[in-house]
Amino acid sequence: MSLExxxxxxxxxxxxxxxxxxxxxxxxxxxxxxxxxxxxxxxxPLPGSVVPEMTNSMIEVSTxxxxxxxxxxxxxxxxxxxxxxxxxxxxxxxxxxGTHPFQMWxxxxxxxxxxxxxxxxxxxxxxxxxTIFGQHVHIGCPSADAALVxxxxxxxxxxxxxxxxxxxxxxxxxxxxxxSARLNxxxxxxxxxxxxxxLTWDEFGQYFDKMTRxxxxxxxxxxxxxxxxxxxxxxxxxxxxxxxxxVERAAALAGFVQSLAAWFLAEQPFVPAEDDYLVYxxxxxxxxxxxxxAVYVDPATGEHMPLRDHLLHTLxxxxxxGEHHGAAGALHLLRGEIEANCNDARWLRExxxxxxxxxxxxxxxxxxxxxxATP
Numbered sequence: 001m002s003l004e005x006x007x008x009x010x011x012x013x014x015x016x017x018x019x020x021x022x023x024x025x026x027x028x029x030x031x032x033x034x035x036x037x038x039x040x041x042x043x044x045p046l047p048g049s050v051v052p053e054m055t056n057s058m059i060e061v062s063t064x065x066x067x068x069x070x071x072x073x074x075x076x077x078x079x080x081x082x083x084x085x086x087x088x089x090x091x092x093x094x095x096x097x098g099t100h101p102f103q104m105w106x107x108x109x110x111x112x113x114x115x116x117x118x119x120x121x122x123x124x125x126x127x128x129x130x131t132i133f134g135q136h137v138h139i140g141c142p143s144a145d146a147a148l149v150x151x152x153x154x155x156x157x158x159x160x161x162x163x164x165x166x167x168x169x170x171x172x173x174x175x176x177x178x179x180s181a182r183l184n185x186x187x188x189x190x191x192x193x194x195x196x197x198x199l200t201w202d203e204f205g206q207y208f209d210k211m212t213r214x215x216x217x218x219x220x221x222x223x224x225x226x227x228x229x230x231x232x233x234x235x236x237x238x239x240x241x242x243x244x245x246x247v248e249r250a251a252a253l254a255g256f257v258q259s260l261a262a263w264f265l266a267e268q269p270f271v272p273a274e275d276d277y278l279v280y281x282x283x284x285x286x287x288x289x290x291x292x293x294a295v296y297v298d299p300a301t302g303e304h305m306p307l308r309d310h311l312l313h314t315l316x317x318x319x320x321x322g323e324h325h326g327a328a329g330a331l332h333l334l335r336g337e338i339e340a341n342c343n344d345a346r347w348l349r350e351x352x353x354x355x356x357x358x359x360x361x362x363x364x365x366x367x368x369x370x371x372x373a374t375p
Contacts (some may be wrong), residue, residue, distance in 0.1 A: 006144030009234025070256030098168030098242030152272030167344035179291030253331025
């Protein structure tokens, strides 16, 4: 199979996907209600789509094509409200978060869809451990070559995306001491990590052809990279975000991506190179482990600095572009939380410190997703 052509899209348009938890309302463990939720949701006209995910206690929702983070928020709010209405009919709850705090992977069941069954046969128990929940953000690119340049520019800011969205400190009842433990499960897959540093679509096509000849890869879906091109949409897809606990935060993260991309296109601030990846894995680990308290190594200078400081500096640089594209409110929300040293992982830990019961933490997370007041 050869690489498909890169379709045309409107530059800087957005699309957002959210993988969500389905919870019973008895003990707030995961509940196998994906088929029922899909049946009810398909009766409601909404933007985007609602589809199954790997196991039957999770679903994925997506927006349509949006032009601003406020439009993303509007669509996600409509979808969220419909989800809550359907969940209430089933006496279950919906929650964000990158991991469920105490579910046991061996209890999960693979959703009955051919691709998921094939992946289960290939990856064994890793497939059930893939009951993790992420946000994916698509950003429109003016051309195939521009998409690859944007992808590699964006790679310098993967730690920023991880720290801002981190919401998975707990796995199977344990505090992992990671802000984003979810990505540890992704890293177990053989085709995860980073894309090859090529900057033209012709070169990328040559790489893709080599990979398909090995028989390891059949399509772009087989790459679990942190960022990958999506030629059928004319976008690049940033995949490192944990699913946030609220749709407001999900929309703000989309505004951050759009503002970064607008800065890249307008100012062409640096030329990506393979040397950018010398510290890539280290920076990514730091962000997963420590969140906003991580150390960031600038790949251009080798300078070490608090990631929080680099985030604030980045927000200053992209602010004019964010304002131009209607993302000023999104960036303001993120700036306030950075300055308060607060992300969703910290919120979850604070709830557990107060409640000493992860089921109650999950209950409060479900209320937060509904938009109801929580402590």
